[in-house]
Amino acid sequence: MKQTFVFRNKTYQIDFGFIAILCVLWATSCFALYNAFNLISDGSGMGYLIRQIFWYVIGFATIFILTNFQNAVIFKYIHKAYRYLMYALIYLFFSRITATVLGFTLPLTPAINGAISWFQIPLIGSFQPSEFMKIVLIVMVCEIIDQHQKKYPHPTVKEDWYLIRDILKIILPPLILIFIQPDTGVFIIIAFTIFVIIACSGIRRGYVIGIIGLIIAVVVIFFFLYFYHQNVLDAVFDSYRLQRIESWLNPESYIQGSSNQLYTALLSLGSAGLTGYGLQANIISIPEAHTDFIFAAIGQCFGLLGTTFILIICATLDLYLCKIAYNTNNRRDRLIVVGVIAMLVYQQFQNIGMIVGLLPITGITLPLISYGGSSILSYFISFAIIMNISPATKKTIHLWNRHKKVV
Numbered sequence: 001m002k003q004t005f006v007f008r009n010k011t012y013q014i015d016f017g018f019i020a021i022l023c024v025l026w027a028t029s030c031f032a033l034y035n036a037f038n039l040i041s042d043g044s045g046m047g048y049l050i051r052q053i054f055w056y057v058i059g060f061a062t063i064f065i066l067t068n069f070q071n072a073v074i075f076k077y078i079h080k081a082y083r084y085l086m087y088a089l090i091y092l093f094f095s096r097i098t099a100t101v102l103g104f105t106l107p108l109t110p111a112i113n114g115a116i117s118w119f120q121i122p123l124i125g126s127f128q129p130s131e132f133m134k135i136v137l138i139v140m141v142c143e144i145i146d147q148h149q150k151k152y153p154h155p156t157v158k159e160d161w162y163l164i165r166d167i168l169k170i171i172l173p174p175l176i177l178i179f180i181q182p183d184t185g186v187f188i189i190i191a192f193t194i195f196v197i198i199a200c201s202g203i204r205r206g207y208v209i210g211i212i213g214l215i216i217a218v219v220v221i222f223f224f225l226y227f228y229h230q231n232v233l234d235a236v237f238d239s240y241r242l243q244r245i246e247s248w249l250n251p252e253s254y255i256q257g258s259s260n261q262l263y264t265a266l267l268s269l270g271s272a273g274l275t276g277y278g279l280q281a282n283i284i285s286i287p288e289a290h291t292d293f294i295f296a297a298i299g300q301c302f303g304l305l306g307t308t309f310i311l312i313i314c315a316t317l318d319l320y321l322c323k324i325a326y327n328t329n330n331r332r333d334r335l336i337v338v339g340v341i342a343m344l345v346y347q348q349f350q351n352i353g354m355i356v357g358l359l360p361i362t363g364i365t366l367p368l369i370s371y372g373g374s375s376i377l378s379y380f381i382s383f384a385i386i387m388n389i390s391p392a393t394k395k396t397i398h399l400w401n402r403h404k405k406v407v
Contacts (some may be wrong), residue, residue, distance in 0.1 A: 039289035058382030066384035196342035276303035
């Protein structure tokens, strides 16, 4: 909760607990990147570390700026942000078309690991529109739900369908464009987050059960086609997506190919023991050690103790956000916090799950730990919104008096 204090006759409200957790994550992320120096093969480890520090500074500055405004002011620009991000996604879509048909990408949109999801901006770095679209969609969907519930206090089945229809209108265009890039990881994050928001909105249980049933049916049909009619999937999906499923199900059969990342991650974690091989250890080469597989790099160097610490700090952030959601009375604001929690927890679960072999590899990073400017900045924007939502304590601390006074 936010602490209220007065300094030179001006009142400020700061959530010191939230800031402290983010500072610990900052230090942990920088230390994890420093630890991975010997494992980074593409680029300078020091360069990644400096940029990570820069993006965290920008993130804290963003929180400072946005918390000086009410969320009502911030939300006025949400629809404009949605429109501009859609323009960016459409540009990336045309870049994907030119890459497929003509063999080259449009300016500022290089293909990275087979996906065209980023803008490469000189002197600044990469910019991933889909990361910011996640936050925009959370706010817009929560606003739609809030307006719908005010208009229909006791909605009928038909009126609940109107809600689903209105949500689909805004989420389907960006989801389709993100899937085409292809960025399956962000696609799943957005879909899961919106589902959780809808499920917690008070909509009829039948719709929630129907959505869950549809998801289960899609998964069952996918694996049925995968095992018995793979030629159908070959005509629909890119080969690399199917290779990821194959490498997940049979990692030891493709050690030198598509399952190399998973196999080396499992080997790193399994051989590190309780305390690992030590700082900046390079016993086992781990690909993408500064991004997708930073959890495996930490496990190799510091073993079970290191990975447990990461799990504890992630759980601390998650529980703190849950506390804010529990103490928030406004319906829309609570749904926004729930949406951010769902997005954060799923990304943590997916990243760690794919590294230990529970889930297929999807290219999802460990939020706030892995290197990534767009991810950090987008999360800090959502945290600024949550800090504005977070209720304040009843105590006020006066700092400018000669003696600190609490009332």
